[in-house]
Amino acid sequence: MVYVLCAPVRRGDNQLTVDLRQTREGKLALLAYSTLDRLVDCCGPEQPWTLIPTADLEKIRLDTGFEIVLLDLEIPEEHRRRAEVS
Incomplete structure (x- = not known):
């Protein structure tokens, strides 16, 4: 699992979209x-994620x-996801 x-x-939305970089x-x-x-x-607490089998x-x-x-790459602060403002 990763x-x-x-x-x-x-x-x-009814499906997750993988976040590619x-x-x-x-x-x-x-x-x-x-x-x-x-x-x-590595990504901050606001990054959406999912758990999948390898x-x-x-x-x-x-x-x-x-x-x-x-694997386990640190994303610089300026490129991390932030909470969206409604």
Whole structure:
């Protein structure tokens, strides 16, 4: 199992959207975290997430086209998700 970042859920959404990031080299990356504590430390408490079996990573890759998985990567403060203001 890994914790995977999701895009913020909007009213009326019925599915989660995996939050992919582009690397400096231009590759599309899926960010995954080994523990929830690690995710919060690396991404902040407002980052949406979901827990998935590692066996599902290939299906997500086929659905989204990500090129690499980055594990336990710290996201700089300026690139972290923030709570949306209503």
